[in-house]
Amino acid sequence: MIYDFPERDAPIRQGDIFVSLPRAEISLKEVLIFKETELRVCSWLEIVASSEPLQLIVPVRPVAAIVASQDCDAIRSRDITLCEIRRFVDVEGKSKDTKSAKSWKNLITQHARINQKWFYLPPDKRIGFDEKMAVDLMVTLRVPRADLEECRSLRKGRLNSVADEHFRERISEFFRRYPYDEWYALDGEELKAYISEYPDITVYPWQKQGSMDDGIGQ
Amino acid sequence: MNRVYDSSYTPLTSIPEGNSSARLDNGYAQRRHGIGSTIPQAAKITGLVIALSISPMTAIADPWLAEDRRRNAGVTKSSYEAVSGRRLSRAEALQIAQRILERAEYERLNAVEYEAARGIQWVDEQ
Numbered sequence: 001m002i003y004d005f006p007e008r009d010a011p012i013r014q015g016d017i018f019v020s021l022p023r024a025e026i027s028l029k030e031v032l033i034f035k036e037t038e039l040r041v042c043s044w045l046e047i048v049a050s051s052e053p054l055q056l057i058v059p060v061r062p063v064a065a066i067v068a069s070q071d072c073d074a075i076r077s078r079d080i081t082l083c084e085i086r087r088f089v090d091v092e093g094k095s096k097d098t099k100s101a102k103s104w105k106n107l108i109t110q111h112a113r114i115n116q117k118w119f120y121l122p123p124d125k126r127i128g129f130d131e132k133m134a135v136d137l138m139v140t141l142r143v144p145r146a147d148l149e150e151c152r153s154l155r156k157g158r159l160n161s162v163a164d165e166h167f168r169e170r171i172s173e174f175f176r177r178y179p180y181d182e183w184y185a186l187d188g189e190e191l192k193a194y195i196s197e198y199p200d201i202t203v204y205p206w207q208k209q210g211s212m213d214d215g216i217g218q
Numbered sequence: 219m220n221r222v223y224d225s226s227y228t229p230l231t232s233i234p235e236g237n238s239s240a241r242l243d244n245g246y247a248q249r250r251h252g253i254g255s256t257i258p259q260a261a262k263i264t265g266l267v268i269a270l271s272i273s274p275m276t277a278i279a280d281p282w283l284a285e286d287r288r289r290n291a292g293v294t295k296s297s298y299e300a301v302s303g304r305r306l307s308r309a310e311a312l313q314i315a316q317r318i319l320e321r322a323e324y325e326r327l328n329a330v331e332y333e334a335a336r337g338i339q340w341v342d343e344q
Contacts, residue, residue: 039310117333138329
């Protein structure tokens, strides 16, 4: 499909797909501290005042991931950032009941119209994807570049040139999303429909009862 | 040597009136040096010491100083004492670690469900 398979000693690049990289999970509510022979659990706020380094127990899970760092950083920087790759159904909730090719087509091609939080990766047995996968742009992990270079046997492939260009743009679009309250420009009726679905919103002064007008004559 | 940089210098005994020609006057540093040399060295050092010693009293609260003091206070205790929390067994620690992993997965899936419910619905509901 959309993958290339570089030589084993090829330099690491953006779009390289690795498997079995460690993704650590930190909880600020339950920090597991290892001190000498003793284990303790406390919240991060209880220990944050200490300026000393701590030894923690951190749960780690091996995951598939794709290099998000730009090529120049992937060559020189101390660390490389990757985004986790997960099953498409676990990243895009709408795909759970998707069966027909037409529906899949609609979902996969959303990229062109919506700034989604994922990047689609089609199945390919050579790379180890038995089903539709996606890069979850929300979940990043960081590994030392030199160590990752030592583990290049874990690289199963990379995006081909077309997909890689798309991926590069998707990452940058994702991180420069403009956050705003999407209801701010709705008129009275539209706002009513919106609130019926999302009742917790705070309406803007111009949307309050009596403030609404059609703008004519202003 | 480039002649542009070869300017003749005559020591000044008084500060001249300013002029409106905006010409670069490169005698300023030398004049400063001349004025400074009239203050005794011991007086300059004394003034500097006084200024430095009273500056924390006259300045506004310094967050960096406060942070430094807090940190220094922290390291006087051993981290063993500083860390409160609850003591637990290895098996219990592993259970908590497993729970942290599972909770992270669960919360991510929940977020995906939430997003799916509020995203664009491809079937027109009309």
